[in-house]
Amino acid sequence: MSPTTASSSTNILDFVVHKANGLKGLVDTGLESIPHQYIQPQDERLNTSQILISQESIPIIDVSNWDDPQVAESISQAASKWGFFQIINHGIPLEIVDNLKDSGHGFFSLPNEERKKYWKGNSSTDTVFLATSFSPLTEKVLEWKDYLSFHYIPGDEKSPSLWPPICKDQVLDYMKRAELVIKRLLELLLKKLNVKEIDKEREYALMGSLRINMNYYPHCPNPELAAGIGRHSDVSSITVLLQDDIGGLYVRGIEENSWIHIPPVTGALVINIGDVLQIMSNDRYKSIEHRVIVNGSKNRVSVPIFVNPGPHALIGPLPEVLGSGEAPKYKSVLYSDYFTYFFSKGHDGKNTIDFAKI
Ligand SMILES: O=C(O)CCC(=O)C(=O)O
Numbered sequence: 576m577s578p579t580t581a582s583s584s585t586n587i588l589d590f591v592v593h594k595a596n597g598l599k600g601l602v603d604t605g606l607e608s609i610p611h612q613y614i615q616p617q618d619e620r621l622n623t624s625q626i627l628i629s630q631e632s633i634p635i636i637d638v639s640n641w642d643d644p645q646v647a648e649s650i651s652q653a654a655s656k657w658g659f660f661q662i663i664n665h666g667i668p669l670e671i672v673d674n675l676k677d678s679g680h681g682f683f684s685l686p687n688e689e690r691k692k693y694w695k696g697n698s699s700t701d702t703v704f705l706a707t708s709f710s711p712l713t714e715k716v717l718e719w720k721d722y723l724s725f726h727y728i729p730g731d732e733k734s735p736s737l738w739p740p741i742c743k744d745q746v747l748d749y750m751k752r753a754e755l756v757i758k759r760l761l762e763l764l765l766k767k768l769n770v771k772e773i774d775k776e777r778e779y780a781l782m783g784s785l786r787i788n789m790n791y792y793p794h795c796p797n798p799e800l801a802a803g804i805g806r807h808s809d810v811s812s813i814t815v816l817l818q819d820d821i822g823g824l825y826v827r828g829i830e831e832n833s834w835i836h837i838p839p840v841t842g843a844l845v846i847n848i849g850d851v852l853q854i855m856s857n858d859r860y861k862s863i864e865h866r867v868i869v870n871g872s873k874n875r876v877s878v879p880i881f882v883n884p885g886p887h888a889l890i891g892p893l894p895e896v897l898g899s900g901e902a903p904k905y906k907s908v909l910y911s912d913y914f915t916y917f918f919s920k921g922h923d924g925k926n927t928i929d930f931a932k933i
């Protein structure tokens with residue numbers, strides 16, 4: 576398709592979504608300006624000159640000794656104050672992390688026809704699909720992002736044989752290591768909530784379903800008008816994010832209307848608390864809004880692991896937290912209902928967590 580036909584307004588959705596070229600395919604046609612479907616309303620743009628950028632920064636925590644009580648203390652403090660922190664010396668070798676990022680760039684550099692095989696609906700397995708934006712057929716403004724999403728099932732060797740060969744081993748190598756980090760983090764966070772042990776039922780409610788996405792934010796001709804991801808909180812228990820060295824992730828700060836940049840730190844993982852842990856902790860831990868801006872000249876890759884409850888888990892404030900007679904702020908909800916609600920409403924500024932509020 577020629578650049579002019581791809582850019583004509585009625586054809587954008589058709590070219591990007593129905594023809595499965597993705598935003599990457601659109602950008603590759605040589606866009607000179609952003610199509611109107613991607614232009615955010617003024618009040619949803621992060622204008623760095625209007626918005627106060629906080630001087631305070633999100634903690635970077637060295638976890639080389641997970642058993643050090645100071646590590647648990649720093650993590651639970653950061654989870655309560657910011658909802659976000661970075662960890663370094665987490666034990667996942669830099670080579671595995673770098674290979675994963677490279678394989679993300681590799682996948683999105685494949686010819687359109689190769690990538691299309693994995694488009695949602697075309698993919699030969701439910702455990703991997705390629706998609707764009709958040710909910711492209713229903714949302715008012717599209718997000719400047721494609722993503723390749725994997726459902727990682729520990730021990731399942733069959734599904735990955737149908738994953739894109741260019742990144743399959745890299746995802747598996749990373750996930751095997753990341754699982755240990757996830758368990759450590761959850762153990763520490765839960766211990767500080769007086770939960771002594773994570774038994775099978777709790778494990779299912781905290782990490783019964785693991786999803787790893789490769790987000791791809793192509794360079795954008797008018798980055799100030801677009802959003803890579805609009806402001807949202809994650810519906811996970813925790814999210815473990817690997818980002819490259821480009822930057823663009825902003826987190827809501829404590830002062831009104833302040834947004835704090837999460838600077839890329841080589842080898843670090845960005846951890847954030849999702850809605851599920853905010854609910855379980857009865858608001859001790861915070862699931863904080865965040866957003867992604869895009870770059871005028873560089874293609875950014877980020878790789879979040881959404882550590883989600885299993886679909887049948889009932890999510891509510893933990894008895895250990897309410898032990899001292901504290902009133903619950905949330906009712907118990909079925910995780911699959913929570914998740915469905917999140918996707919039905921889109922990134923529209925409403926908080927998903929209100930769905931469970933008493
Ligand atoms: O790309 C990033 O830095 C953040 C991604 C994110 O917030 C998400 O995928 O939910």
Ligand SMILES: [Fe+2]
Binds near residue numbers: 807809
């Ligand atoms: Fe997020």
